[in-house]
Amino acid sequence: MSTETIIERCEALHEDLYFTAAREWKDAAPGRHVIGHLPIYVPRELIHAAGMLPLGIYGGGDNMEVIQGDAYYQSYICRIPRSTMELALSGRLDFVEGMLFPSICDVIRNLSGVWKLTQPDVYVRYVDLPQNYKSEVGGSFYVEEMREVLAGLEGISGRKVTNDDLLNSIRVYNYNRDLVRKLYQSRVEKPWNIPVTEVYLLMRAGMVLPVEEHNEMLESYLVAASETERPQRDNTRVILNGLFCEQPPLGLIKSIELSGCYVVDDDFILINRWLRENVDDSGDALTNLSEAFLEYSVRTSATYEPERELKGQHLLESIKNSGAEGVIFSAPSFCDPALLEQPMLVDILDDHNIPNIQFKYAENTGQMQPIREQAGSFADSIKLWS
Amino acid sequence: MSDSKKKAQVDLSKDVQKDQSQILQKEMIRGNFDKLARADQNPDDKVVYTFVPGNLNELVHCFDVVGNYPEVNALQSAMQKKTGAYVMEAERSGQDEDVCTYVKADLGMMRRGNIGPSGQKVAEPDLLLLSYTGCFTFMKWFELLRHEYKCETTMLHVPYQGDGEITKHMRDYVVKQLKEETIPALERVSGVKFDIDRLRENLRESAKAEEDLVKVLETAKLRPSPIDSYFGAIYYVGPMFSAFRGTPEATAYYKTLWAEVEDRVKRGLGPVTPEGEMGEERYRLVVEGPPNYTSMRDFWKMFYDEGAVVVASTYTKVGGNYEFGFRHDPDNPLETLADYCFNCYTNYNLPQRTDMLEHYMDEYQADGLLINSIKSCNSFSAGQLLMMREIEKRTGKPAAFVETDLVDPRYFSASNVKNRLESYFQMIDQKRQAA
Structure with missing residues (x-):
């Protein structure tokens, strides 16, 4: 299968705001259930082990007109909660029986309450991810949180989830993590061969497909990409930072690439790469998931960095590992985590003389020309003067 | 010219009337700023910065450190009209226009020499005690x-x-x-060993003060209400929400306050406003959301000029909620600190917050709900439009929505807010007539 064919399928999935693939999966056999989750991270292994399909809800994008959702949010709140509400109020999520809202920010946190009040028939759970990374403190808490989520899922399915079920799901997701890491590494090695739009679409596909199908898709893409040689351009290698929750329009991502940038790392759809190492697939599964969370979680704006000296080091490491020449901070308007974090990261990059620029977007941003010009000037300035 | 417009021309710069409790509070706050200024000169005095929601004052006081509350500095600076410049200073140094203005007011104040609202230098922190309770921004603020x-x-x-x-x-x-992180950090910074009996003693003091605060707030169930539970109660909760809960000074303050309010109850008086007695109580409101501090007196005046009194508010529960029975418990010292934190208002989920508003509407016989939605504060604001509709649906009473900001003067439009409030009061009148 060619990369074009695979990406065409991903594009269709990305544009489908009725989540037909997930609906078809649910309808294919009796007793199947779909559980939605918001960015940034939930342990999808729990949903999978319960025999359910995790469905990543990343807002409505730029192809959906938000009418009802706007009545729920003031103008100074970001767009993802209003478009997510629009998805629900317009019936696009009427097949979703549970929703998990991870602790990313106050807006998504409060959206869990909005869901409780407006969708009384849906199982709603706020997943409080620990900000204390000690095993006996945050770890114990997280195990209990996961136990409660599992109990909620078991309530929907009427089926007990065993430790073996969980270990099996860990194995399936470990393989997914392997493939995603391989994809990102391949892009670092040959960014001209694996464009950022394709990586992005592949990551988004993982939000709506069963993980087994996503694994097959990634395998096929990696093979196809390795057999294809695309022309190498004199582009600048950059990292995109700040796009972990509300998603940029695809046109924005394309514009950055077309402006002369090779994106060699990013933080969109972080759930696919949240755990930097695989989870132990023997012993007590919940403990393993918890330990992996504490030990291997990526550093991001939505989390606390306990060690002052380590603040921003993940970005410096990423720059080193990917050979990036600059960083583009691209955050959604009104995004507290990204925008509050940004000045600290900018300081750290400035201290290391790493070029960077900042701009904001919304998921329905329509004007790409200014972004293209800004990113293009940034890329040119690096080529000319760095 | 209508009476209300004539009243609007009253010179707001004249001195407000102050009760004994207000004088006491002013002295307490001044005393703490003196300590913070002294600490700037004396490295042996250790300074701990922390937040209002989830503040562990009883614990902090066990270590002989001086507490500093950046939110309190920001709101007090806002009342002195200083925060506009602070916010812009922070934006010039890289903070985005979209983010919390409390943070920016604090960072701006720091960049301008960290001169606090008392006009004295606020000492730099020896420890940032990040109590991450009900607000995501806290985490990034202290980072x-x-x-x-x-x-x-x-x-x-x-x-x-x-x-x-x-x-x-x-x-x-x-x-x-608390055991593995907070207490060891406080011991390390202060050099003082943790004494659980001292904590119990502080908790005992807290419970006494909490009892009196609840008695004060519950007088608003009376007609007329002797207090304003938003504009007035913001002052009442000051010692409880900041550096004083758990101290004998706070206990004395709340005893004095209760005596004053009890006296007003006996005399059948309404609330005291900056211009004296409020006069006839015409509208009883429940208010959700923080106030605007940059134009606090103008904002309050829009209410008392119309005879509107706030009988219950949620903002006055953001630093702890005692009206549903919680009191700090010296017999379970660490567990009670945890329970206190859980019960700060913004740590409640939206259904809990909505139920609480409904309870206020009923218990305090309110005519309506007003939401003051704050541009800066997603923790409060996200979901408020739904809460408003829920309360209208459940109670049949009218609700209204205004938008301002805590400490950024650019987001307070007096004429817009006043127009909305006047329309709202008319709506309440019409509802009454229809009934």
């Missing part, structure tokens, strides 16, 4: 301060009441953090 001050920081993660309950594992998590 930003740590980035500037390069000082020790300790985080207390207080789980959110996502399902509207406090479970055993939530409480255990907080208690473990």
Whole structure:
């Protein structure tokens, strides 16, 4: 299968705001259930082990007109909660029986309450991810949180989830993590061969497909990409930072690439790469998931960095590992985590003389020309003067 | 010209009338700023910065350190019209226009020499005690301060009441953090060993003060209400929400306050406003959301000029909620600190917050709900439009929505707010007539 064919399928999935693939999966056999989750991270292994399909809800994008959702949010709140509400109020999520809202920010946190009040028939759970990374403190808490989520899922399915079920799901997701890491590494090695739009679409596909199908898709893409040689351009290698929750329009991502940038790392759809190492697939599964969370979680704006000296080091490491020449901070308007974090990261990059620029977007941003010009000037300035 | 417009021309710069309790509070606050200024000169005096929601004052006082509350500095600076410049200073140094103005007011104040609202220098922190309770921004705020001050920081993660309950594992998590993170950090910085009996004593003091505060707030159930539970109560909760809860001074303050309010009850008086007695009580309101501090007196005047009194508010529960029975319990010192944190208003989920508003509407015989939605504060604001509709649906009473900001003067449009309020009061009148 060619990369074009695979990406065409991903594009269709990305544009489908009725989540037909997930609906078809649910309808294919009796007793199947779909559980939605918001960015940034939930342990999808729990949903999978319960025999359910995790469905990543990343807002409505730029192809959906938000009418009802706007009545729920003031103008100074970001767009993802209003478009997510629009998805629900317009019936696009009427097949979703549970929703998990991870602790990313106050807006998504409060959206869990909005869901409780407006969708009384849906199982709603706020997943409080620990900000204390000690095993006996945050770890114990997280195990209990996961136990409660599992109990909620078991309530929907009427089926007990065993430790073996969980270990099996860990194995399936470990393989997914392997493939995603391989994809990102391949892009670092040959960014001209694996464009950022394709990586992005592949990551988004993982939000709506069963993980087994996503694994097959990634395998096929990696093979196809390795057999294809695309022309190498004199582009600048950059990292995109700040796009972990509300998603940029695809046109924005394309514009950055077309402006002369090779994106060699990013933080969109972080759930696919949240755990930097695989989870132990023997012993007590919940403990393993918890330990992996504490030990291997990526550093991001939505989390606390306990060690002052380590603040921003993940970005410096990423720059080193990917050979990036600059960083583009691209955050959604009104995004507290990204925008509050940004000045600290900018300081750290400035201290290391790493070029960077900042701009904001919304998921329905329509004007790409200014972004293209800004990113293009940034890329040119690096080529000319760095 | 209408009477209300004539009243609007009253010179707001004239001195407000002050009760004994207000004078007491002013002295307490002044005393703490004096300590913070002295600490700037004396490295042996250790300074701990922390937040209002989830503040562990009883614990902090066990270590002979001086507490500093950046939110309190910001709101007091706002009342002195200083925060506009602070916010812009912070934006010039890289903070985005979209983010919390409390943070920017604090960072701006720091960049301008950290001169606090008392006009004295506020000492730099020896410890940032990040009580992460009900507000995501807190986490980044203290990371930003740590980035500037390069000082020790300790985080207390207080789980959110996502399902509207406090479970055993939530409480255990907080208690473990207190034992393994917070107390060792305070011991390290202060050089003082933790004494649990001292903590129990502070908790006993807290419970006494909490009892009196609740008595004061519950007088608003009377007609006329002797207090304003928003504009007035913001002052009443001052010592409880900041550096004084758990001290004998706070206990004395609340005893004095209760005596004053009890006297007003006996005499059948309404609230005291900056211009004296309020006069006839025409509208009884419940208010959700923080106030605007940059034009606080103008804002309040829009209410009392129309005879509107706030009988219950949620903002006055943001630093702790005592009216549903919680009191600090000296017999379970660490568990009670955890329970206190869980019960700060913004740590409640939206259904809990909505139920609480409905309870206020009924118990305090309110004519309506007003939401003051704050541009800066997503923790409060996200979901408020739904809460408003829910309360209208459940109570049949009218609700209204105004938008301002805590400390950024650019987001307070007096004419817009006044027009909305006047329309709202007319709406309440029409509802009454229809009934």
